[in-house]
Every structure is written in C-alpha cells, then in structure tokens.
Amino acid sequence: MSKQEKKDLVPTLRFPCFREMEPWISEPFDKIYDLKVTNSLPRDKLNYEEGSVKNIHYGDIHTKFSTSFNLKKESVPFINPSVSLEKIKLESYCQEGDMVFADASEDMEDIGKSIELVNLNGEKLLAGLHTLLARQTNDKLIKGFAGHLFKSGLMRKQIQKEAQGAKVLGISAGRISSLNVVYPSIDNEQQKIADCLSSIDELIAAHTQKHEALKTHKKGLMQQLFPAEGETVPKLRFPEFRDAGEWGNKPLGEVAKIITGSTPKTSDSDNYGGNNLFVSPADISAGRFIINTKTKLSGQGFSQTRYIPEDSILFVCIGSTIGKVAQNKIECATNQQINALVPFETYSDGFIYFSLGHNSKKIASLAGRQAVPIINKSLFSSVLISFPSPEEQQKIADFLSSIDDLITTQSQKIESFKTHKKGLMQQLFPVVGEVSL
Numbered sequence: 001m002s003k004q005e006k007k008d009l010v011p012t013l014r015f016p017c018f019r020e021m022e023p024w025i026s027e028p029f030d031k032i033y034d035l036k037v038t039n040s041l042p043r044d045k046l047n048y049e050e051g052s053v054k055n056i057h058y059g060d061i062h063t064k065f066s067t068s069f070n071l072k073k074e075s076v077p078f079i080n081p082s083v084s085l086e087k088i089k090l091e092s093y094c095q096e097g098d099m100v101f102a103d104a105s106e107d108m109e110d111i112g113k114s115i116e117l118v119n120l121n122g123e124k125l126l127a128g129l130h131t132l133l134a135r136q137t138n139d140k141l142i143k144g145f146a147g148h149l150f151k152s153g154l155m156r157k158q159i160q161k162e163a164q165g166a167k168v169l170g171i172s173a174g175r176i177s178s179l180n181v182v183y184p185s186i187d188n189e190q191q192k193i194a195d196c197l198s199s200i201d202e203l204i205a206a207h208t209q210k211h212e213a214l215k216t217h218k219k220g221l222m223q224q225l226f227p228a229e230g231e232t233v234p235k236l237r238f239p240e241f242r243d244a245g246e247w248g249n250k251p252l253g254e255v256a257k258i259i260t261g262s263t264p265k266t267s268d269s270d271n272y273g274g275n276n277l278f279v280s281p282a283d284i285s286a287g288r289f290i291i292n293t294k295t296k297l298s299g300q301g302f303s304q305t306r307y308i309p310e311d312s313i314l315f316v317c318i319g320s321t322i323g324k325v326a327q328n329k330i331e332c333a334t335n336q337q338i339n340a341l342v343p344f345e346t347y348s349d350g351f352i353y354f355s356l357g358h359n360s361k362k363i364a365s366l367a368g369r370q371a372v373p374i375i376n377k378s379l380f381s382s383v384l385i386s387f388p389s390p391e392e393q394q395k396i397a398d399f400l401s402s403i404d405d406l407i408t409t410q411s412q413k414i415e416s417f418k419t420h421k422k423g424l425m426q427q428l429f430p431v432v433g434e435v436s437l
Contacts, residue, residue, distance in 0.1 A: 009182060013427035018189045024430055029179040032141065033099070033134040037092045038127040041079060046128075051078025053085060054123060056094075058102040058130035062110050066205065067147040068198055069100075070119040079126070094125040094133065097143045099150065101132040104170050111169045112159035112176065116147030132173055142187050144194035152429035154182055182430060193428050200421045204414060211410040218403045222358050225396055227386050238399075241392045253381030256341035256352065259308060260317075260377050261334030264301040271301030277332035278305070281316045284326040288353065288404055290314065291329050305333035311349045313341040315356055315363075317375040323364035325356045339380050346390050350397030355385050 009023040039055070046055055054076040056065075065074055079085065094100070098117045105111040117125070127133040141149070149155060162175040184190055224236035232246035252258065261279075264271040276297040283293045297305065308314070310331050316324040318337040327349065334340055341356075343349045356363070363383055367373035387393065 009430045011428050011430050013424070015189065015192050018184070018186065018192075021184070021186060021189070024182050024184050026180045026182045027140075028177075029134075029181050030177040032136060032138065032181050033177075034137050035173050035177065036098075036127075036133040036135055037089065038129075038131050038133050039088070039092075040129050041083065042129060045080050045083050046077035047080055048075070048077050051081055052124060053079050054125045055079045055128045056100055056115075056125065056131060057128050058104060061100065061102040061113050061115055061131070062105065065115045067115060067151055067201060068118045068144060069115040069147075071117075071121040071123055071125065072119060076125070088126065092126065092133070094120060094127060095135060096120055097136060097139075097146075098127075099134040099146055100127045101134065101150075101171070101176060102130060103132050103172070103176075104130040104168060106168055108160050108163065108169060111163045112156075112171045114147070114150045116144070116150075118144055118147070132171075132176055134176075141181075141183055142190045142194065144198060145183070145190040148194060148197045148425070149181070149183060149429065152425055153431060154429050155179070196428070197421065197424065200417060200424070204417045204421070207410060207414050207417065211407065211414060214403065214407045214410060218400065218407065221403070222354065222400065225400070226355060226358050232386070238392070238395050241388065241395070244389060244392060247386040247388045249384040250387050251381060252341060252383045252385060255347045255385070255387065256313070256343045258377060258381050259306050259312075259334075259340045259342065261308075261336050261338045261340065262305050263335045264297060264304040268301075271298055271304065272296065274298035274301065276302040277328070277330065278302075279308075279314060279326075279328065279332050279334040279338060281319060281321045281324055281335075281337050284314065284316065284321070284324045287408070288327055289329045290326050290332065293332070297333060302333055308332050308334060308340045309342055313343070313349060313353045313356060314338050315341065315360075315380070317367075317377075317380055319372065322367055322373045322375065323360035325353065325360055327353050339375075339377060347387070348390065348393040348397045350401055351387075351393035352385070354397060354400050359383075359385065 009026060041055060043057065046057065054071070055078070056076065060076070094117055096117055096119065099114055100117065101112050101114045102110065103112070105113070158179045159171060159176070162178065163169045163171050221236070225234050227234050227247055272295065274297055276299070277290065277293045278295045278297045279290055279293050280295065283290055308328060308331060310328060312328055314326045314328060314334060316322050316337055317339045341352060343352055363375065364373070366379060366383070367375050
C-alpha cells in the first residue's frame with residue numbers, strides 16, 4: 001500500500017487517545033469472513049405465530065431491522081412448522097457477530113444493505129431469501145463495530161460498485177468477497193466508535209417509538225371524535241358541545257367547491273420548470289401540508305390548469321394511491337388524479353381534512369375493483385360526511401392539529417438525530433476517493 005493510501009486510511013475525526021495511532025488496516029473481505037449457506041424460503045413459508053426457528057427475510061433488512069440486530073427487540077417471523085429443516089447444516093444457523101447482507105434491491109441505495117447480529121437471545125435463527133450470511137474467521141472486528149462499518153460511505157461505495165443488474169440489482173457472494181474491509185487494529189477504538197454510534201441509534205429508536213405512539217394516540221382519538229358508522233354523535237365530545245345535538249350528514253358537493261385537476265401539455269417544455277406547485281399523488285405523503293412538489297409549472301403552464309387556493313383539501317381519486325389526502329399551504333394546481341375541495345364559508349378546512357382522512361378507506365372502497373380504481377367528480381361530490389356546528393368543527397380541527405404539531409416536532413427530532421449520525425459517520429470512518437484499496 002502506498003503512502004497516499006495509508007494517509008487516506010485515517011478518519012477525519014478520531015478520539016483523542018487514538019490520534020497518534022497507526023492508520024487503519026485494509027484487508028480483503030474473504031480474509032476476515034466466510035460465507036455460509038442460506039435458505040430461499042418465501043414469505044408464504046413464514047409466520048409470526050408459531051415455530052421453533054426464526055428466519056431473516058431480505059425485505060425486512062431493507063425496511064425495518066436495526067443496524068445492530070437484537071432479536072429481543074425485533075419482530076422476526078418463524079419458519080412454518082411444516083417446513084423440514086433436516087438438511088440445514090449446523091453452521092448455517094446464525095451466530096452473534098454474524099453479518100447478514102440483502103443481496104437484491106430495486107435501487108442502488110439499498111443494495112447490499114446489512115445488519116450485524118449482536119444478540120440472538122438464545123433463539124435459533126436462519127438467514128433466508130436473498131441474503132448473504134458472513135461469519136468472521138479470526139475475530140478482527142469486535143461485536144457491535146462491523147454493523148456500523150458496513151453502513152459507512154467507505155464500504156457502501158465498494159458494495160455499490162460491485163452491484164450488477166438493470167431493473168433489479170444484485171450482489172453475488174463472489175463480488176462481496178472482493179471487497180476490502182477497512183478497520184482500526186485496536187479493539188478499544190472499534191469499541192469507542194461502536195458505542196458512540198449505537199447510542200445515537202438508541203436515541204433514534206426511542207424517539208421513533210414516541211412518534212409511533214403519538215400517531216396511534218391520534219388514530220384512537222379520531223375514532224372517538226367522529227361518529228361511528230350508523231351513529232349521529234361521537235363517543236367523545238368537548239364539554240361545551242355535549243348538549244349540542246346530533247351531527248348532520250352533508251354531501252361534499254354542498255360543503256365545498258370541488259375542482260378536478262388537469263395537466264398542461266407535457267410536449268410543451270415551456271409549461272414546466274417555473275415556481276408554481278403542481279401536485280400529483282407522489283407529492284402526498286404522511287404529512288398534512290404540501291409545501292413543495294416534484295414538478296413545477298411555469299406561468300404559462302399554470303395558466304392552463306385549474307387554480308387551487310391555499311388551505312384547500314386535496315384528495316386522490318384515481319389510481320393505486322386512491323384515498324390519500326393533504327392540504328396545500330400555498331396556491332397550486334393538481335393533476336387529474338386529484339380532486340380539490342375549497343370549503344364554503346361555514347365549513348372548517350381543517351375539519352374536512354381530518355374527516356376525509358378518517359373516512360379515506362370507506363371513500364376509496366367506492367372505486368370498486370377496476371383495473372384503474374377511480375372515483376369520478378360526481379360520485380365524490382355525493383359522498384356523505386357528518387358535520388357538527390362550525391364552532392365544534394373548529395374545536396376538533398384545532399385539537400387534532402395540535403397533536404399533528406407534536407407528531408411533526410417528533411419527526412423533526414428524528415431527522416435531526418439521523419443527520420447528526422450521518423455527519424459523524426462521514427468523519428469517524430476514513431473517506432477514500434478513487435484510491436485503490
């Protein structure tokens with residue numbers, strides 16, 4: 001290894017007691033890890049109720065498992081008792097310290113995504129479909145460090161470089177074995193890095209749990225603040241409205257002006273690229289307010305659409321995401337998959353937003369089972385929603401908005417911790433550009 005390469009193998013940020021130590025070591029993956037045989041059981045061979053052996057599916061690595069995998073804290077399916085495991089060799093069962101890689105992904109960002117098994121809680125576990133199971137042969141990496149190492153830019157770039165495929169990317173056992181693993185030779189330095197990053201992961205997990213609890217709390221409150229099917233009053237009512245009488249059903253077309261969106265000609269590039277928001281279903285996520293869009297319109301393009309004033313309610317009425325709902329904070333246009341509601345004077349925009357969210361599944365079911373689900377403007381206008389007095393509408397909207405604010409604040413905290421961790425990762429591990437390892 002050249003002097004330049006050795007220089008590159010020193011992280012930007014190093015704990016004081018290690019600053020005068022030697023650069024990190026680079027060794028071939030196959031000098032540190034052996035790959036073990038995994039199974040290829042699909043989801044229909046797994047269940048969450050019964051079994052004696054649990055199974056890691058690559059989809060769960062992509063979507064939910066923590067970098068440092070603790071079986072006590074993760075929801076992992078069992079292999080169905082009817083599946084014979086007689087041919088599974090003892091060495092194929094997972095051990096603490098093993099790395100499990102997802103060898104397939106639809107995008108480059110997740111190819112080779114990995115977890116390190118730090119606690120198996122004494123249970124039997126196998127690595128399953130589209131995974132690679134790697135086990136150390138010489139204990140050069142302490143337990144708890146490798147998981148973070150393989151999430152570093154240094155290792156991710158190597159993995160992505162080895163990926164192959166077009167629509168679906170894959171990384172083979174041979175290609176992952178060609179990686180170079182870079183690590184500090186001193187166990188204490190590895191431990192310091194592992195402890196630092198794991199503590200941030202624990203903070204993220206705790207705040208994520210609180211975030212989910214708030215969303216669950218909101219969902220439960222909405223079930224009580226709006227009348228149940230066939231009822232005319234809600235189970236939970238604010239004190240000043242307990243004697244206010246029954247709620248009345250109104251078709252949406254009588255409480256708001258309904259505007260179906262349209263799309264300017266895409267063949268004319270002059271219609272696009274300006275500063276005017278153009279909302280499509282892809283812009284509607286879990287958050288309430290639309291403040292930005294993937295596509296924007298020029299003044300010319302905006303003039304060819306139907307103007308949607310701020311604080312309207314946007315409801316997806318066509319396609320696979322039918323039932324998604326949001327509000328626009330500033331004026332916008334939408335495509336034809338979205339119906340916008342501009343509330344009349346005595347109706348609260350916030351109340352309509354929450355009510356449509358509460359009833360979204362019921363409304364979506366009106367589309368039937370067509371190849372392309374659709375609720376046309378006429379049908380959407382006829383949808384009945386229960387309404388109390390304007391004052392009670394606003395009280396409910398304000399109350400649920402306050403919970404949304406807490407959820408948003410919690411989400412921002414999580415993103416802040418993630419950003420902080422990302423910054424630390426960039427400094428705690430060496431960053432090697434085009435230098436050959």
